[in-house]
Amino acid sequence: MSEAREILVTVQEVWKAYDEGRVPVLQGASLEVRAGEMVALWGASGSGKSTLLHLIGGLDVPDRGELHVCGHDPRRESDRLELRRRHLGFVFQLHNLIADLTVEENLRVPALAVGRPTAQTTARIRTLAEQVGIAHRLKHRIQDLSGGERQRVAICRALMNEPRLLLADEPTGSLDEATGDLIFSLLKELAVRNGIAVVLATHERRFAEACHRWLRVRNGKVSDA
Amino acid sequence: MIENAEAVARSLLANAPAESTTEPVLREALEKAVAHPGRMVRAGLIMAAAHNHGLRPAAAEQLACALEYWHQASLILDDLPCMDDAEQRRGLPCLHRTHGEATAILAALGLINRAYALVQRAYLSESVEVREQACALVESALGAAGILSGQAWDLRFGHGQGAPREVGRIAWRKTGALLWLALSLPLLPSGAWQRERRALRALGVYWALAYQAMDDLLDVSVPKGGSGKTPGRDAALNRPNLTIALGAPLTRRRIERLLARADTQVRQLCQRDPRWTYLADWHERLLLTRYRLFIAA
Ligand SMILES: Nc1ncnc2c1ncn2[C@@H]1O[C@H](COP(=O)(O)OP(=O)(O)OP(=O)(O)O)[C@@H](O)[C@H]1O
Numbered sequence: 360m361s362e363a364r365e366i367l368v369t370v371q372e373v374w375k376a377y378d379e380g381r382v383p384v385l386q387g388a389s390l391e392v393r394a395g396e397m398v399a400l401w402g403a404s405g406s407g408k409s410t411l412l413h414l415i416g417g418l419d420v421p422d423r424g425e426l427h428v429c430g431h432d433p434r435r436e437s438d439r440l441e442l443r444r445r446h447l448g449f450v451f452q453l454h455n456l457i458a459d460l461t462v463e464e465n466l467r468v469p470a471l472a473v474g475r476p477t478a479q480t481t482a483r484i485r486t487l488a489e490q491v492g493i494a495h496r497l498k499h500r501i502q503d504l505s506g507g508e509r510q511r512v513a514i515c516r517a518l519m520n521e522p523r524l525l526l527a528d529e530p531t532g533s534l535d536e537a538t539g540d541l542i543f544s545l546l547k548e549l550a551v552r553n554g555i556a557v558v559l560a561t562h563e564r565r566f567a568e569a570c571h572r573w574l575r576v577r578n579g580k581v582s583d584a
Numbered sequence: 585m586i587e588n589a590e591a592v593a594r595s596l597l598a599n600a601p602a603e604s605t606t607e608p609v610l611r612e613a614l615e616k617a618v619a620h621p622g623r624m625v626r627a628g629l630i631m632a633a634a635h636n637h638g639l640r641p642a643a644a645e646q647l648a649c650a651l652e653y654w655h656q657a658s659l660i661l662d663d664l665p666c667m668d669d670a671e672q673r674r675g676l677p678c679l680h681r682t683h684g685e686a687t688a689i690l691a692a693l694g695l696i697n698r699a700y701a702l703v704q705r706a707y708l709s710e711s712v713e714v715r716e717q718a719c720a721l722v723e724s725a726l727g728a729a730g731i732l733s734g735q736a737w738d739l740r741f742g743h744g745q746g747a748p749r750e751v752g753r754i755a756w757r758k759t760g761a762l763l764w765l766a767l768s769l770p771l772l773p774s775g776a777w778q779r780e781r782r783a784l785r786a787l788g789v790y791w792a793l794a795y796q797a798m799d800d801l802l803d804v805s806v807p808k809g810g811s812g813k814t815p816g817r818d819a820a821l822n823r824p825n826l827t828i829a830l831g832a833p834l835t836r837r838r839i840e841r842l843l844a845r846a847d848t849q850v851r852q853l854c855q856r857d858p859r860w861t862y863l864a865d866w867h868e869r870l871l872l873t874r875y876r877l878f879i880a881a
């Protein structure tokens with residue numbers, strides 16, 4: 360990864376505790392992510408990987424420290440929702456899709472939120488669905504899909520609004536090993552092809568090592584592995 | 585979240601007031617009533633609120649079931665011959681058509697009573713203030729001045745002057761009552777509701793009115809079999825319907841305006857505290873409903 364690439368995420372000396380300080384989680388965590396690179400956050404359960412992703416994604420606020428994401432400050436973000444809708448994509452362990460709607464409808468939701476024209480949305484849905492191999496399932500409801508298929512849809516949805524950064528929290532956590540490997544490769548391929556940076560939280564070493572770079576989350580800090 | 589939805593669907597069955605000692609026909613009616621829970625929008629809102637504002641999972645599940653039971657009961661009663669006299673609901677024959685009116689009324693009461701019990705249980709370990717607030721909210725939404733007045737006005741509705749305003753008043757009481765409870769109840773223990781009461785109330789009003797307006801448009805414009813309920817009922821029964829009062833173009837404009845206002849509320853809430861982002865998900869779902877109605881249809 361060339362050092363000349365633009366820095367997309369800066370986390371600097373970030374602290375976060377829960378329960379009014381009784382549960383310290385992050386204690387001076389710092390990291391950087393550059394455009395287009397895939398970085399893993401690797402650490403034990405409870406080490407604070409999800410917490411870090413939530414702070415980067417503006418889903419939670421740090422107690423102190425500096426944060427910059429795609430040129431915005433998710434703490435002081437005057438329009439946090441805008442950051443979430445336009446610049447970031449999220450993929451979680453549990454896919455977060457609407458079960459009783461079809462694949463196509465689920466993919467349409469993020470585009471509606473930013474008012475993207477219908478024809479353009481339809482074309483984007485097609486392209487992404489073909490890229491992840493679910494084009495034949497567009498009219499099916501989420502509840503009729505397998506776990507792996509659901510996660511493919513979740514990845515498509517995260518990419519709908521062409522974000523520059525994808526935050527993935529254990530995206531293979533609910534899948535069997537073989538399907539997990541498939542979804543991971545797909546995520547990586549898509550990110551590289553579309554020039555999207557990825558921050559992936561995982562406790563699985565093999566996924567961490569398969570990223571461009573991996574960082575270790577331990578004792579409230581982030582260190583190079 | 586589907587995992588949530590599936591879990592809620594399971595607990596709707598588990599918490600249903602259909603016991604082994606329940607009279608068999610009534611029990612069958614109750615089982616039928618909870619077996620097709622629809623989209624479980626209110627339950628979803630409660631689970632998301634609980635997740636983001638720290639309500640105990642057991643309490644969240646109890647509240648989610650309570651809201652869905654109240655909702656289900658209101659539909660059963662709404663469909664009766666003395667009310668809307670509907671034939672089908674969610675694509676299936678109404679409960680009174682399969683089990684008779686008397687049993688349908690008893691089933692609705694069974695659901696309502698169980699819902700009150702569940703709400704009480706959800707707050708057992710909370711402070712007196714929280715329990716007091718919950719009582720007040722439930723009573724104002726479901727009491728004689730709330731959803732029941734909405735229904736009463738609905739029955740006596742006349743499409744004369746001032747109809748659009750009247751339609752809004754009824755919609756807020758009928759559609760808004762349960763939405764308002766789903767928005768507010770899970771937020772009481774954390775104090776989040778108390779902090780953002782005004783914004784949440786405004787949001788609830790915009791959502792309820794937008795939703796109702798879309799439903800009205802659908803009633804007027806969708807051919808039989810398309811929406812899972814009996815279409816054209818509002819005109820036939822002289823029920824309040826915004827599209828009949830205003831026409832389709834003005835209804836669409838009103839929907840756009842209400843959704844834009846709701847969006848502003850959601851944005852402002854999210855700006856103040858990221859824990860409100862779950863409301864954005866719900867709002868986006870409404871946008872999809874609008875898309876289906878305006879563009880895909
Ligand atoms: N909202 C919260 N309230 C209280 N404690 C929390 C909250 N969120 C996280 N924690 C605690 O913070 C710590 C870090 O949690 P986090 O979810 O970030 O870990 P993780 O590395 O993602 O773990 P896992 O691999 O299990 O997903 C845990 O001890 C967790 O219990």
Ligand SMILES: [Mg+2]
Nearest residue numbers: 408409528560
């Ligand atoms: Mg985690």
